Amino acid sequence: MRIINQREAKELLGMPEALDIVERAYEAYSRGRAKVPLRCNMELDQPEKYAMFMPGFVPDLGALGVKVVSVFPENGTRGLPNTLGVILLLNPVTGMPAGLIDGTYITELRTGAGTGVATRYLARADASVLALIGTGGMAAKQLEAVCAVRPVTDVLVYNRTRTKAESFIDQVQEEFGLPLVYHLVDSAEMAVRAADIVVASTTSVEPVVRFDWLKPGAHVNAVGAFHKGMQEIDEDTVVNARYRVVDGIDAAAVSGDIANPLERGRIGRDALLEIGALVANKDAITRSNRDITLYKSVGLSVLDMAVANEVLVKAECLGVGDVCNSL
Known part of the structure; x- marks a missing residue:
């Protein structure tokens, strides 16, 4: 499994490519060629504090995984982003964990790209x-x-x-x-x-x-x-x-x-x-x-999976990230 941090993800993929990937993922979803269960929104012990779990599968793009996101509005006082996340990608053939990628940047990038496409x-x-x-x-x-x-x-x-x-x-x-x-x-x-x-x-x-x-x-x-x-x-x-x-x-x-x-x-x-x-x-x-x-x-989680998978593909080609050989 390859672990990719936020800095590495930013260096590997930018907005122009993300726009094209998101457009393809949107089309796959609307054609029924993606699986996107409704996400689970879990409200925590304080109002407006959430943990969210979003699985997704886009066969056409070879992207399978789940994103976990937290929304903690008081994080600004800690010098942290209010929204944080991580994406776990699985190999769509074997089911083996393939990548663990910082989800904060991916979320920002795919959300922006979605707006760009629209x-x-x-x-x-x-x-x-x-x-x-x-x-x-x-x-x-x-x-x-x-x-x-x-x-x-x-x-x-x-x-x-x-x-x-x-x-x-x-x-x-x-x-x-x-x-x-x-x-x-x-x-x-x-x-x-x-x-x-x-x-x-x-x-x-x-x-x-x-x-x-x-x-x-x-x-x-x-x-x-x-x-x-x-x-x-x-x-x-x-x-x-x-x-x-x-x-x-x-x-x-x-x-x-x-x-x-x-x-x-x-x-x-x-x-x-x-x-x-x-x-x-x-x-x-x-x-x-x-x-x-x-x-x-x-x-939509299909966007996260598609964009994160492109980051993983690039990272594997360039040898970027840390490789963990055990589960």
């Missing part, structure tokens, strides 16, 4: 102003992915804690070096009203994106809320979006963003389109420049 298919081709709501661990890769598929020039950044937003801007300016103009704004509303593309990456229990704030033609990516008690986007956004695209219908239906309007009967499950189905049939939608579009993701 933005590639749903946002206006000329979309240039991005609103980032929330500057936690997922935000940097969200920014990188959107910039990889659209000609972004301006980024409006909002976080409840202003100093964290300031630190985030300093971080991404140094890390990416992209020719972007950053605007630190005082409310989510200010950011959303000016944006062509919106990314909400929070664990908010109340909407930080409202339909009344959206410009005609805006595209919304909601990637933070992962259970019914969280809701980043208001129901009117879901109801009035021209297209409501999700990573997986069953998976997305557990988040407040989708679960609440479903339960109220404001939308039906047939109003949801999986991104993999759109990848498989690029003519499935016809978008005008005034249509509001929505992508809702809670994360």
Whole structure:
């Protein structure tokens, strides 16, 4: 079994390749060529503290394994990421443990790549102003992915804690070096009203994106809320979006963003389109420049397995990581 740490994973795989891998994994999932049991979300002894277990199998990509993720919101005070994870890969022929890979970077990378794929298919081709709501661990890769598929020039950044937003801007300016103009704004509303593309990456229990704030033609990516008690986007956004695209219908239906309007009967499950189905049939939608579009993701384990497996393949070719010869 090969053990690969976060630094090694970052050196082995970046966003351009991840976008292509995630697109293939989405299509395999929507074609029924992947196995993804619903993940187990276990709430721990304090509110908003979770452990999550996500198995997945993508035969077409030779990826089999499970991801374990923890969400500990107070980790920021310890100098640690709020979200941590590890991925165990198995050999799909023998079942032998093949790789143990840091899951924090893989989660950030595949979540960003998922947003990038959705933005590639749903946002206006000329979309240039991005609103980032929330500057936690997922935000940097969200920014990188959107910039990889659209000609972004301006980024409006909002976080409840202003100093964290300031630190985030300093971080991404140094890390990416992209020719972007950053605007630190005082409310989510200010950011959303000016944006062509919106990314909400929070664990908010109340909407930080409202339909009344959206410009005609805006595209919304909601990637933070992962259970019914969280809701980043208001129901009117879901109801009035021209297209409501999700990573997986069953998976997305557990988040407040989708679960609440479903339960109220404001939308039906047939109003949801999986991104993999759109990848498989690029003519499935016809978008005008005034249509509001929505992508809702809670994360599919097939993405983790596919991206982590690519890291493992590269590591084996290059001799990267530590090899453990015993179980």
